Amino acid sequence: MAKRHKENEKEEMRRLEASLQDERDQEEDAGRISSEWSYANTEPVDVEAASELAEPVRRNNWRERRKEGVSDGRTMGIIALVLSLISFFLLPFLFGSVGIILGVFAAARGSRIGWWALALSIIAIALSMFITPIMRY
Template sequence: MADLDPKDVEKNQFQKEQNDGQIYGVDNFGTKDYREETAAEIAAPAPIRLNQGTNEKNETRAEGGTGIGLAAIALSILSLFVFPVLFGAAGIVLGFIARARGAKTGTWAITIGAISLILGMFILPFF
């Protein structure tokens, strides 16, 4: 075995390193120091629905705001006749609360209260 040519030993060593790299997942360049950065591509995450019964929640939310919305409309209509600044402002505030809770009557209360407030502050003092 001492008769081996150094070139043959070097060639066999290179083939062994190359084969080891292919078998064990090491790079194909013959050295183990070479590192290549790789990254996995992912898609945008899909939205997760935490509450499947959102319709039921919205219905109860609208029911909770309906009473406040009706009270806001009552205050706004009352403000057309008595204390427009006080009742109109209260109707507007309750209208915003009713809208936040999902009642559509809050928008009407805000509108009527704003009209009453404008009439009471700018037009009625001249009569």
Template sequence: MADEKQTTDNRYRDQIGEENRLGDTDYIEETAAEIAAPATIRRDRDNEVQRDEETASGRGIGLAALALSIISLFVWPVLFGAAGIILGFIARRRGAESLGSWAIGIGAVSIIFGIFIRPFF
């Protein structure tokens, strides 16, 4: 029995070298532990429903931002204009790009007009 083990050890000694031996095992095995994450399948209708919900919430915030920006043309331009700009950015991020852009533009014009032009009149 001991002679058979010695024969097996000599067989692998020529292939992998003496310094690569792992104890008294008859074989050297390499394994990998990588596992791919399971693929998620998204359906188009689920994404459309989610986009519609996001656009609806963005539309409400966009209308509020536009209202604040228009009010800022007449009353407290710095306060209401800044609030309209901030809400405009939030509305754009939630999907109401045109309402958000208009709110940002009108709020910026209102602040510039209120700070630089209105004091001279």
């Protein structure tokens, strides 16, 4: 059964190639010669098949986006900075952790404020780890 299926496929391909060759011969007789042809439909192919099948390449170059004026991470960076400043005075592990997370996301989107928020949150958590035990005695 599989052998018969392969033979049918080969025969179909031969018929398709023969019809394609007939059309090429007719085109040459008419004076039009084309170099690339499609097997699915007998029209000339203008675009490479790989570009139709592959996904478009996304480049997240934040420096170029920053020059264009796109400031996706600025608002998130400001929120992270505010949370990191709050973490110096109130619940440093909670607000500092959230400040670190938002700071990383903001920095990944190209905001320098995100880097500042990240650094301040780390400093706030580190200070609370050393100062809190001393103050309890």
